[in-house]
Amino acid sequence: MLIRRLAAVALVVALASCDNAGSANRPAPAPTAPPSPASELRVEVVASGLEHPWDIGFLPDGTALVTQRPGRLALLADHRPGALVRPVRADFGDVLVEGEGGLMGMLIHPDFAANRRFITCQTHQVNGNAVDIRLITWRLSEDGTRADRVGPPLLTGLPLNPSGRHSGCRPALGEDGALLLGTGDTASPAVAQDRSSLGGKVLRMNIDTGAPLPDNPFIGSPDPRERLIYTFGHRNVQGVAPRPGGQVFVSEHGPAYDDEINLLRPGANYGWDPSQGGTESSYDESVPMTDLQRFPDAVKAAWSSGNAREAPSGAAFLTGPQWKRFDGMLAVATLRGSKLLSFRISPEGAVREVEIPAELNDTYGRLRGARQGPDGALYLTTSNGPDDKVLRITAA
Numbered sequence: 001m002l003i004r005r006l007a008a009v010a011l012v013v014a015l016a017s018c019d020n021a022g023s024a025n026r027p028a029p030a031p032t033a034p035p036s037p038a039s040e041l042r043v044e045v046v047a048s049g050l051e052h053p054w055d056i057g058f059l060p061d062g063t064a065l066v067t068q069r070p071g072r073l074a075l076l077a078d079h080r081p082g083a084l085v086r087p088v089r090a091d092f093g094d095v096l097v098e099g100e101g102g103l104m105g106m107l108i109h110p111d112f113a114a115n116r117r118f119i120t121c122q123t124h125q126v127n128g129n130a131v132d133i134r135l136i137t138w139r140l141s142e143d144g145t146r147a148d149r150v151g152p153p154l155l156t157g158l159p160l161n162p163s164g165r166h167s168g169c170r171p172a173l174g175e176d177g178a179l180l181l182g183t184g185d186t187a188s189p190a191v192a193q194d195r196s197s198l199g200g201k202v203l204r205m206n207i208d209t210g211a212p213l214p215d216n217p218f219i220g221s222p223d224p225r226e227r228l229i230y231t232f233g234h235r236n237v238q239g240v241a242p243r244p245g246g247q248v249f250v251s252e253h254g255p256a257y258d259d260e261i262n263l264l265r266p267g268a269n270y271g272w273d274p275s276q277g278g279t280e281s282s283y284d285e286s287v288p289m290t291d292l293q294r295f296p297d298a299v300k301a302a303w304s305s306g307n308a309r310e311a312p313s314g315a316a317f318l319t320g321p322q323w324k325r326f327d328g329m330l331a332v333a334t335l336r337g338s339k340l341l342s343f344r345i346s347p348e349g350a351v352r353e354v355e356i357p358a359e360l361n362d363t364y365g366r367l368r369g370a371r372q373g374p375d376g377a378l379y380l381t382t383s384n385g386p387d388d389k390v391l392r393i394t395a396a
Contacts (some may be wrong), residue, residue: 005192013377039114039396040326041359044081046379046390050074053381055314055369055387057108057118063144064373066381066390067120069102071095071334071367075144079373079392090138092146096125099131100184101164103190104251107171107179109137109207116140117150118208121169121181123160133158133169135181141358154210157225159199161186166253168199170314172240174248177220179207180230184235189275189283192233195226200272201249202264203232217267233270233298235289239315239370241330247349248333250301251312255285263349271298303343303351310337314370314380324395329355331393333367333380340367340380340393364391 011061052069059065064076071092077084095103101123109117116139124131135154138147160167168184185200191386192200195218202218212219212227219227239251248264262270273292274283290298305312315332323329330343340360344353360367360380369381378393 009365011114012299040324041357042394042396043359043363044294044392044394046079046392047074047076047083047085047387048387049085049390050381050390051386052102052383053369053390054102054104054383055365056371056379056381056390057106058371058373059108059140060113064390065106065108065118065140066168067106069104069383070097071103071122073103073147073346076390079375079377079379081392083390086144088140088147089145090120091149094124094126095160096123096130096160096164098123098130098162099164099167101160101167103183103315104167105170107173107207109153110173115141118147119154119171119179120312121171123164123167124156127305130160130162131320132156133160133167133183135171155181155198155203155205157198158183159186159188159191159197161188166199166236167213167222168237169241170238172248173207174204174242175244175246177207178204178213180204180240180242182234182240182250184236185234185272185274187283188245189276189280192235192272193227193275195221195232198221198225198228200232200234200236201229202231202234202240202248203228227268230266231264231268233268233295235272238311238313239332241315241317243317243330243345244319245347249315249345249349250288253311253314254289254309257305257307258289258301259305259308259312259341260289261303261312261315261330261351262299263302267298268299269295269297270301271295273373302345302349303354308337310339310341311335312337312341313368313383315368316372316378318372320376322395326395333370335366335368335383338362338365338367360393364389 012052073088105121134156137150165187166184181203236253333343342355365384380391
């Protein structure tokens with residue numbers, strides 16, 4: 001049974017690296033490493049009873065906040081298995097909980113110990129009508145039972161599909177202190193290539209003011225929205241993973257194929273254009289994820305899933321000697337694939353091999369969030385329904 005299971009896993013990875021016939025725009029398949037034995041990782045359930053937890057943020061006192069898509073916030077008493085889960089009172093009455101939208105990504109302020117602030121990304125409605133996606137700054141009470149909004153929204157105006165489709169919205173803190181934000185294209189044909197729109201982009205801004213940073217690639221633009229853009233031409237960014245040393249990788253949903261891992265280059269176009277240069281009014285998902293014919297300078301993906309439909313989500317680099325041979329690998333949670341993908345990446349940013357740890361291959365269902373905790377462990381959230389979990393992953 002074990003031999004057959006490992007062979008099946010190897011086949012999944014091989015298929016995930018294959019190109020569809022006739023597509024010259026996809027990256028060459030990365031070499032596939034043998035699947036790791038089932039004794040290399042330890043998986044522990046930290047908490048359960050959550051509903052579609054989207055993100056997790058670690059606080060200096062050893063507790064952790066978890067956002068849940070239906071508009072709920074929870075506090076974990078610690079990071080150990082069986083942690084006590086307490087609700088945090090907060091006003092999420094203006095959150096549009098529809099389809100893929102709701103309370104999504106979260107980022108703990110780097111000065112939380114002094115200001116107790118954190119940032120959430122959420123879909124916004126007024127009287128039941130979809131308005132936009134926005135970043136909200138909160139302050140957690142000293143006892144951790146309540147969160148209150150701080151000032152006006154940090155950022156508004158991200159496009160929102162009333163159905164919630166392709167809401168994206170994953171924040172991360174760059175090594176330089178910049179707030180990086182991956183967004184979705186809301187399944188609108190022209191949004192990804194439209195630099196007057198904040199959808200289908202990675203944005204870069206000041207974490208306290210929401211202002212564009214002075215070295216952003218389009219900082220000279222007269223359009224204040226374009227000044228926020230770091231990269232464009234994305235379909236639906238779900239994970240943003242800064243790599244020690246300065247590189248930033250994102251995970252991105254393809255249509256029925258070609259999910260991608262991309263290395264960000266300031267000002268670059270990543271080639272998604274379902275409007276076909278403005279000639280198509282419908283959302284034409286038959287176009288390539290990276291259309292090099294229409295955009296010869298578009299950045300090729302570091303990795304593409306080919307025919308396989310993985311739906312990559314949260315992403316984080318595993319760092320520290322406690323990870324043994326996994327040290328330095330990029331861990332990516334997948335939704336449709338219900339697995340963890342582990343990428344070994346060269347210093348230049350090329351994907352060299354892909355592994356699927358057996359312990360996280362269709363064992364916990366859909367995986368959404370991925371963050372490395374202050375203890376060096378990897379924390380994942382599941383996204384299956386009313387009894388979702390926070391998992392703690394360590395090297396055995």
